[in-house]
Amino acid sequence: xxxxxxxxxxxxxxxxVIAGVDSSMKLFQEETFGPILAIQIVKxxxxxxDQANDSPFALAASVWTKNRLEECLAAxxxxxxxxxxxxxxxxxx
Numbered sequence: 353x354x355x356x357x358x359x360x361x362x363x364x365x366x367x368x369v370i371a372g373v374d375s376s377m378k379l380f381q382e383e384t385f386g387p388i389l390a391i392q393i394v395k396x397x398x399x400x401x402d403q404a405n406d407s408p409f410a411l412a413a414s415v416w417t418k419n420r421l422e423e424c425l426a427a428x429x430x431x432x433x434x435x436x437x438x439x440x441x442x443x444x445x
Contacts, residue, residue: 359401363417366387367387367388367389368386368387368388368389368443369388369389369391370388370389370390370391371391372391372393373392373393375403375406376393377400380392380407380416381407382409383400384407390440392410397425400425400431401425401428404407404429404431405430405432406429410429410430411431411432412430412432412433412434412435412439412440413426413429413433413434413435414435414436414437414438414439415429415434415435415436415437416437417436417437423436
């Protein structure tokens with residue numbers, strides 16, 4: 353998938369959502385430095401935590417859930433910042 357350069361910011365790209373990502377793909381293994389949401393389907397919470405922690409890159413992580421009991425999963429993530437039902441936002445002007 354190729355992004356389009358934003359007219360006002362030639363070095364940046366529009367946000368992309370990419371589904372069907374697995375751990376063998378470069379998108380999963382390398383930092384993207386872009387507004388990319390990679391979606392990987394897992395069988396359960398344990399596999400999700402294992403996959404998230406199987407990376408040398410862990411600046412930030414988010415747990416999205418409607419179940420308050422599942423919020424404790426955030427404590428199992430090895431990342432610099434972990435959010436529950438939230439994400440870090442950056443504003444580029």
